Amino acid sequence: xxxxxxxxxxxxxxxxxxxxxxxxxxxxxxxxxxxxxxxxxxxxxxxxxxxx
Numbered sequence: 001x002x003x004x005x006x007x008x009x010x011x012x013x014x015x016x017x018x019x020x021x022x023x024x025x026x027x028x029x030x031x032x033x034x035x036x037x038x039x040x041x042x043x044x045x046x047x048x049x050x051x052x
Contacts, residue, residue: 015041018037018038018041019038019041019042019045019047021038022035022038022039022041022042022047022048023042023047025038026042026047026048
């Protein structure tokens with residue numbers, strides 16, 4: 001049971017951390033245009049505004 005809770009927490013932490021990293025990169029103007037995974041997570045959470 002503890003292992004399952006750890007894995008769920010680790011997954012949430014990784015996704016949340018990637019989204020926060022994407023937000024920080026965007027705010028600093030250092031956004032890597034080829035990093036589709038972080039960009040996708042940020043867009044799904046509504047933190048990334050399309051510039052088109």
